[in-house]
Amino acid sequence: MADRAIKPPGESYVRDSIYATYWLETAFPLADAAAAMAGEQSSGTFLPVPGESEALKARSAAVVERINELNTVSQPSLPGAAVPKGEPPVWRQAEVVLSWPIANMGASLPNLLATIAGNLFELRQFSGLRLLDITLPEPFTRVYPGPAFGIGGTRVLAGVKDRPLIGTIIKPSVGLGPEETAATVRQLIDGGIDFIKDDELQADGPHCPFDDRVRAVMREINNHADRTGRKVMYAFNLTGEVDEMWRRHDLLLETGATCAMVSLHSVGLSGFTALRRHAQMPIHAHRNGWGLFARSPHFGISYVAWQKLWRLAGADHMHVNGLGNKFCETDDSVITSARACLIPLAEDKPCLVMPVFSSGQTAWQASATYEALGSTDLIYCCGGGIIGHPDGIEAGVHSVRDAWAAAIAGAPLEDYAKTRPELARALEAFGQ
Amino acid sequence: MADRAIKPPGESYVRDSIYATYWLETAFPLADAAAAMAGEQSSGTFLPVPGESEALKARSAAVVERINELNTVSQPSLPGAAVPKGEPPVWRQAEVVLSWPIANMGASLPNLLATIAGNLFELRQFSGLRLLDITLPEPFTRVYPGPAFGIGGTRVLAGVKDRPLIGTIIKPSVGLGPEETAATVRQLIDGGIDFIKDDELQADGPHCPFDDRVRAVMREINNHADRTGRKVMYAFNLTGEVDEMWRRHDLLLETGATCAMVSLHSVGLSGFTALRRHAQMPIHAHRNGWGLFARSPHFGISYVAWQKLWRLAGADHMHVNGLGNKFCETDDSVITSARACLIPLAEDKPCLVMPVFSSGQTAWQASATYEALGSTDLIYCCGGGIIGHPDGIEAGVHSVRDAWAAAIAGAPLEDYAKTRPELARALEAFGQ
Numbered sequence: 001m002a003d004r005a006i007k008p009p010g011e012s013y014v015r016d017s018i019y020a021t022y023w024l025e026t027a028f029p030l031a032d033a034a035a036a037m038a039g040e041q042s043s044g045t046f047l048p049v050p051g052e053s054e055a056l057k058a059r060s061a062a063v064v065e066r067i068n069e070l071n072t073v074s075q076p077s078l079p080g081a082a083v084p085k086g087e088p089p090v091w092r093q094a095e096v097v098l099s100w101p102i103a104n105m106g107a108s109l110p111n112l113l114a115t116i117a118g119n120l121f122e123l124r125q126f127s128g129l130r131l132l133d134i135t136l137p138e139p140f141t142r143v144y145p146g147p148a149f150g151i152g153g154t155r156v157l158a159g160v161k162d163r164p165l166i167g168t169i170i171k172p173s174v175g176l177g178p179e180e181t182a183a184t185v186r187q188l189i190d191g192g193i194d195f196i197k198d199d200e201l202q203a204d205g206p207h208c209p210f211d212d213r214v215r216a217v218m219r220e221i222n223n224h225a226d227r228t229g230r231k232v233m234y235a236f237n238l239t240g241e242v243d244e245m246w247r248r249h250d251l252l253l254e255t256g257a258t259c260a261m262v263s264l265h266s267v268g269l270s271g272f273t274a275l276r277r278h279a280q281m282p283i284h285a286h287r288n289g290w291g292l293f294a295r296s297p298h299f300g301i302s303y304v305a306w307q308k309l310w311r312l313a314g315a316d317h318m319h320v321n322g323l324g325n326k327f328c329e330t331d332d333s334v335i336t337s338a339r340a341c342l343i344p345l346a347e348d349k350p351c352l353v354m355p356v357f358s359s360g361q362t363a364w365q366a367s368a369t370y371e372a373l374g375s376t377d378l379i380y381c382c383g384g385g386i387i388g389h390p391d392g393i394e395a396g397v398h399s400v401r402d403a404w405a406a407a408i409a410g411a412p413l414e415d416y417a418k419t420r421p422e423l424a425r426a427l428e429a430f431g432q
Numbered sequence: 433m434a435d436r437a438i439k440p441p442g443e444s445y446v447r448d449s450i451y452a453t454y455w456l457e458t459a460f461p462l463a464d465a466a467a468a469m470a471g472e473q474s475s476g477t478f479l480p481v482p483g484e485s486e487a488l489k490a491r492s493a494a495v496v497e498r499i500n501e502l503n504t505v506s507q508p509s510l511p512g513a514a515v516p517k518g519e520p521p522v523w524r525q526a527e528v529v530l531s532w533p534i535a536n537m538g539a540s541l542p543n544l545l546a547t548i549a550g551n552l553f554e555l556r557q558f559s560g561l562r563l564l565d566i567t568l569p570e571p572f573t574r575v576y577p578g579p580a581f582g583i584g585g586t587r588v589l590a591g592v593k594d595r596p597l598i599g600t601i602i603k604p605s606v607g608l609g610p611e612e613t614a615a616t617v618r619q620l621i622d623g624g625i626d627f628i629k630d631d632e633l634q635a636d637g638p639h640c641p642f643d644d645r646v647r648a649v650m651r652e653i654n655n656h657a658d659r660t661g662r663k664v665m666y667a668f669n670l671t672g673e674v675d676e677m678w679r680r681h682d683l684l685l686e687t688g689a690t691c692a693m694v695s696l697h698s699v700g701l702s703g704f705t706a707l708r709r710h711a712q713m714p715i716h717a718h719r720n721g722w723g724l725f726a727r728s729p730h731f732g733i734s735y736v737a738w739q740k741l742w743r744l745a746g747a748d749h750m751h752v753n754g755l756g757n758k759f760c761e762t763d764d765s766v767i768t769s770a771r772a773c774l775i776p777l778a779e780d781k782p783c784l785v786m787p788v789f790s791s792g793q794t795a796w797q798a799s800a801t802y803e804a805l806g807s808t809d810l811i812y813c814c815g816g817g818i819i820g821h822p823d824g825i826e827a828g829v830h831s832v833r834d835a836w837a838a839a840i841a842g843a844p845l846e847d848y849a850k851t852r853p854e855l856a857r858a859l860e861a862f863g864q
Contacts, residue, residue, distance in 0.1 A: 119632070122760055
């Protein structure tokens with residue numbers, strides 16, 4: 001791969017290549033299936049056409065860089081794929097790397113998507129297909145901004161060093177009015193919370209209009225900041241049409257808010273970039289709908305590949321689910337995702353982002369999370385795990401802060417809880 | 433369902449509901465699994481929280497409207513789901529209808545997505561989950577514009593009545609320069625083509641910059657229109673960031689182009705709406721990446737549900753694949769999708785769009801397409817099936833026009849081909 005990934009001196013950028021690694025399963029010879037995919041996603045189609053000259057192919061055809069056969073299975077993972085005529089079929093699984101010259105589409109993330117994750121997912125040759133990873137050439141890191149705040153900027157704004165941001169999600173997710181939300185926020189602040197976010201279901205409905213919610217919540221946050229110098233970071237969900245997001249962002253700026261949350265699948269890459277270019281605060285990237293890409297082990301897009309797109313586009317915080325979550329994802333997969341957020345994208349543009357742990361999180365998972373991630377650069381969000389604490393919201397915050405203090409100190413959680421009744425109550429109430 | 437779908441006289445719009453129908457599979461009792469999904473997607477979370485009052489639930493909780501058990505299976509369709517403790521599990525499949533008050537999120541398509549197609553796809557209760565259909569209350573049709581041109585406007589601009597628009601995709605998909613593209617366009621025009629589109633892989637790369645391509649292609653199209661009064665519709669792929677799409681659209685307007693193509697998954701709902709609100713020509717909606725939602729029969733989103741979002745947002749043409757296509761989709765599924773595009777969304781806002789048949793299409797599929805769809809309101813796109821015709825591009829266009837004339841006349845294709853050598857050659861070359 002390296003020979004095309006590294007730009008030779010004096011070469012123009014059109015020789016730079018995009019690399020994508022896929023896991024695939026096919027009953028056809030691997031080389032044929034990979035070639036069909038490369039053709040479909042570049043200059044080929046289902047039959048030869050006159051303009052497809054050797055010169056054109058040389059400048060535009062996707063290249064099958066590598067095929068590693070992994071395994072064979074006697075049943076296809078997904079129904080509906082074609083099989084070759086003749087012999088009873090055997091399905092081969094392989095890891096395949098394709099490359100494309102960036103000249104095919106230019107340094108455009110929306111257009112990149114059509115190339116690396118477009119029609120290929122419907123090709124009849126495949127009974128399984130997952131995009132595992134991507135490597136983008138330098139023009140992409142030149143054109144796209146990456147996060148404006150990232151880990152360091154988030155820590156400065158939230159006033160938190162050397163430990164995770166302890167966060168929560170307003171619960172119930174929907175139904176509270178602006179003043180009820182503000183009352184919950186007040187209790188969270190009193191408890192010492194670092195970070196609060198809207199649920200992704202909370203938007204701008206008539207029960208809890210965005211503007212009223214922002215004004216009521218920021219009144220509490222600003223009052224506290226005025227008294228103590230510490231401003232809690234609240235990620236307001238401004239997901240909407242582009243003009244709505246811009247207007248909502250400006251209200252956040254006006255009221256002194258320090259974080260904007262957006263649902264990535266709802267707004268898309270172009271909607272996101274329109275927000276990013278306008279934004280003057282960290283963007284908290286929610287991945288709801290992610291299951292569509294991840295729920296089948298034989299199909300879709302890996303988080304490792306996917307998060308690169310949004311980091312480059314400018315997300316500051318990326319959701320990664322959590323250990324022992326309420327969803328289907330395994331702990332290994334969660335940690336792989338979170339670690340990916342902390343690996344530089346490029347030497348001159350690392351685009352590091354805060355992984356956001358969320359979904360069924362309580363005091364229980366702090367130590368295991370710290371141990372597995374090996375970093376405190378994360379946002380640890382407990383919704384029910386704080387707001388549902390039997391002794392109330394403040395006790396909920398304390399329990400999670402204590403659990404993280406124990407984790408960082410390397411102290412066994414149950415020992416630590418002996419002298420900390422709010423932590424003890426949390427461990428009892430949320431026992432696993 | 434109807435009691436909440438129809439607005440009682442005098443009620444404000446906050447009582448209106450969104451309905452979504454899911455196919456699901458679970459090892460848990462159906463009522464419990466459906467309730468968990470309704471909770472997760474509205475006011476509930478994984479444990480009770482203090483603010484979740486009866487009054488709040490009454491105004492905000494999603495309602496399980498209906499559960500129809502369909503089937504039981506002895507193996508889960510997808511791995512990774514939880515099973516209840518105790519007895520060996522049985523997986524039940526069912527159709528379930530949920531409803532939400534629109535007040536939860538307001539009439540916003542991006543926020544609707546987080547509710548109907550968000551975290552629920554990751555819930556551990558389900559070993560299969562597909563969003564089958566949605567019904568949106570009136571505020572959505574009031575807020576969103578729908579197609580500005582639709583079927584009638586497209587026909588006027590393309591000058592085509594009483595038959596499908598015969599279309600093609602420039603092939604090779606990528607690699608041709610602007611003048612090479614224009615030369616192909618000239619041959620297509622001479623052959624009598626109605627509609628041409630960029631391949632979705634063709635964007636704004638250095639080999640074929642958008643502006644140069646538009647100017648070269650429109651020179652040919654305008655020359656022909658000046659001579660004959662007939663302007664071929666060319667859908668230029670303007671997919672990109674919002675500001676790029678606006679600028680590209682304005683160039684299209686300036687050069688007299690009559691159609692803008694966009695990749696829906698690349699730009700997202702918010703990106704799309706930003707284009708729609710600016711656009712003064714039909715928007716050709718490409719669905720590349722659709723396989724992510726459709727490839728597993730046990731998971732994802734049905735086209736019937738999905739196309740409603742984009743029609744409401746303002747697409748004029750929607751891709752539906754084609755009969756006997758090069759992908760995995762069955763003909764039945766293709767026709768269900770195409771028919772859906774021709775069913776009114778609402779009485780006062782039908783939002784009808786042209787279904788676009790594309791992927792491995794040639795003269796062969798015309799009759800079967802017409803018979804199955806029962807309408808000529810479609811765009812029939814043959815890429816290789818026109819540009820790969822053994823006697824050249826003009827012969828390719830003629831073969832497809834003849835095939836459609838035969839279909840509409842109800843004449844058997846092979847009989848019709850006896851006096852039409854270009855059709856005969858196409859049938860021979862693309863024989864199935």
